[in-house]
Amino acid sequence: MATRLHYALPFIRQLIASTSRQAQGRRAVDVRAEGRPFIIVTGLGRSGTSAVARVLHESGLSMGEHFREPTEENETGFYEELSVCDLNDEIMAECGIAGLRRYPMRTTVLAVAGRFREQMRALAQTDVSGWKDPRLSVTLEAWLPHLPGPPKLIICLRSSEAFLHSVSQIFGLIDRELVERRWSIELLRLLDVVRDYELDATCVEYDNLVTHPEQTVAEIAAFVDHPLDASLVKPNLRHFAYHIPHRLAPLYDRVRALGPNKSPRDAGARPPTPEVVDAYVQQIGDVDKRIESAKEKWTSRVGAPDLNLLFYTERGLDQAEVRAESREASQSYVETLSEAQTELGALRPPAGFEDYHEATRAAVNDARLIAQLMLQASELKRPVEDVVKAYQLRLSPEALKKTQERRAQAFGRAQRTATEATASG
Numbered sequence: 001m002a003t004r005l006h007y008a009l010p011f012i013r014q015l016i017a018s019t020s021r022q023a024q025g026r027r028a029v030d031v032r033a034e035g036r037p038f039i040i041v042t043g044l045g046r047s048g049t050s051a052v053a054r055v056l057h058e059s060g061l062s063m064g065e066h067f068r069e070p071t072e073e074n075e076t077g078f079y080e081e082l083s084v085c086d087l088n089d090e091i092m093a094e095c096g097i098a099g100l101r102r103y104p105m106r107t108t109v110l111a112v113a114g115r116f117r118e119q120m121r122a123l124a125q126t127d128v129s130g131w132k133d134p135r136l137s138v139t140l141e142a143w144l145p146h147l148p149g150p151p152k153l154i155i156c157l158r159s160s161e162a163f164l165h166s167v168s169q170i171f172g173l174i175d176r177e178l179v180e181r182r183w184s185i186e187l188l189r190l191l192d193v194v195r196d197y198e199l200d201a202t203c204v205e206y207d208n209l210v211t212h213p214e215q216t217v218a219e220i221a222a223f224v225d226h227p228l229d230a231s232l233v234k235p236n237l238r239h240f241a242y243h244i245p246h247r248l249a250p251l252y253d254r255v256r257a258l259g260p261n262k263s264p265r266d267a268g269a270r271p272p273t274p275e276v277v278d279a280y281v282q283q284i285g286d287v288d289k290r291i292e293s294a295k296e297k298w299t300s301r302v303g304a305p306d307l308n309l310l311f312y313t314e315r316g317l318d319q320a321e322v323r324a325e326s327r328e329a330s331q332s333y334v335e336t337l338s339e340a341q342t343e344l345g346a347l348r349p350p351a352g353f354e355d356y357h358e359a360t361r362a363a364v365n366d367a368r369l370i371a372q373l374m375l376q377a378s379e380l381k382r383p384v385e386d387v388v389k390a391y392q393l394r395l396s397p398e399a400l401k402k403t404q405e406r407r408a409q410a411f412g413r414a415q416r417t418a419t420e421a422t423a424s425g
Contacts, residue, residue, distance in 0.1 A: 029110065029145045031199075033150055034150070036148070036149045037149050037152045037224075039061065039129055039224055040140065040151050040154065041132035041154045042132070042133060042135075042154070042156070043134060043137065043157060043158075044156075044187075046162040046163060046166040046206075047156040047163070048156040050132070052154060052209070054077060054079050055217055055228050055229065058232050062127070062130075063079050064080065064082075064131060064132075066082045068080055080131070081133070084133055087116060087120065087123065088139050090116070091142065106141055109138060109141065110141060117146070120146045130152075144197065152201075152223065153190075153202070155204070156203075156204050157256060158205070159242040160183040160184075161244075161245070165369070176362075180245070184251055191254060201258050202219075204216060204219075204220060205259070213231075214230045216230075219260050271352070276350050277418055280353065287343060287364075290339075291336065291340055297332075301326070304391060305392065306388070309323065309377055309378065310388060323380075326375075334371045337364055337368040340364050344360065350418065355410045358410075359406050366394045369394070374391075
């Protein structure tokens with residue numbers, strides 16, 4: 001069990017209480033039905049929670065009084081109340097969350113949060129309009145009885161690939177399945193809480209926010225019933241066209257349906273013609289050639305797979321020159337991969353080729369991760385040994401062979417599906 005031993009009794013009590021309340025037709029906790037609505041902004045990493053909170057706060061809806069300081073990764077600021085975030089961190093730590101492998105039951109969170117109810121009540125006695133904290137994806141239910149008014153929930157949504165990239169940048173090598181599981185579990189929990197408490201909730205898609213800020217901010221303004229300034233969405237926000245994995249698209253669409261865009265994104269797909277398939281394959285081939293050419297130049301200049309940064313002394317190289325060369329080479333490679341990500345993101349695969357397209361984009365994303373890790377190493381922000389290990393696991397000839405085999409298998413399945421669909425149509 002995720003919770004610590006001394007929470008075993010509170011957990012049992014909470015489970016019994018929740019079961020009893022459900023048997024009586026009541027919810028696990030009470031939610032205030034009257035008063036000024038209290039805005040909650042949450043979502044997973046890199047989904048736009050800070051951007052949405054900034055628009056709200058700078059437009060006159062206070063999202064807190066003591067914010068976390070901006071960083072190099074988030075120069076416009078986080079707009080999250082420090083005391084609330086700190087308490088959420090403490091609750092999650094007590095629940096036994098360890099990295100990506102453990103995730104507490106809702107009953108566990110309620111039991112653990114019971115110890116902090118007085119602190120939660122005190123923090124909720126506030127004049128602000130709301131809070132923003134990605135951690136509320138886990139702890140929201142425990143906060144519901146303490147909020148000063150009925151909650152209005154804004155769930156920021158972006159592909160799991162963006163969350164994967166964010167986690168990779170922080171921790172380096174990670175397990176894709178674990179990250180996708182965490183992405184799925186947190187969104188499913190939010191959907192369950194919205195359903196069980198009939199919360200007033202909406203969804204803000206990150207891609208819409210940065211590409212159509214006027215329309216998206218107008219939709220948020222209508223939801224919170226307050227005029228908002230769309231110019232506060234900075235055009236220099238980092239925007240990479242991360243794809244939505246085919247297997248996770250149904251969950252993405254369920255969350256998306258909370259917002260103004262109710263229709264599925266890919267409704268009405270038809271079997272592709274041979275001409276459409278050929279054009280698509282040609283575009284993918286062009287991308288592969290550009291990446292392979294850029295990779296050859298990059299590996300040559302940085303000395304992969306052993307990396308000059310690791311053995312510059314043995315090779316009689318100057319450390320400063322090696323770092324400068326590695327930095328320049330990695331930046332160039334990252335630019336090529338970024339362009340490929342953007343091109344693949346804008347390219348809609350023919351029906352049946354979604355898994356192949358996903359495998360192709362995953363390979364590009366992995367390559368970019370290694371290049372960015374190398375860039376960090378050249379800037380003394382990460383041990384070079386980490387990059388060597390990452391390279392061997394994801395970008396070495398052996399790793400690339402496995403990647404190409406997966407892509408070939410996905411491509412073969414797609415071709416068979418397209419051929420069968422054409423024959424039957």
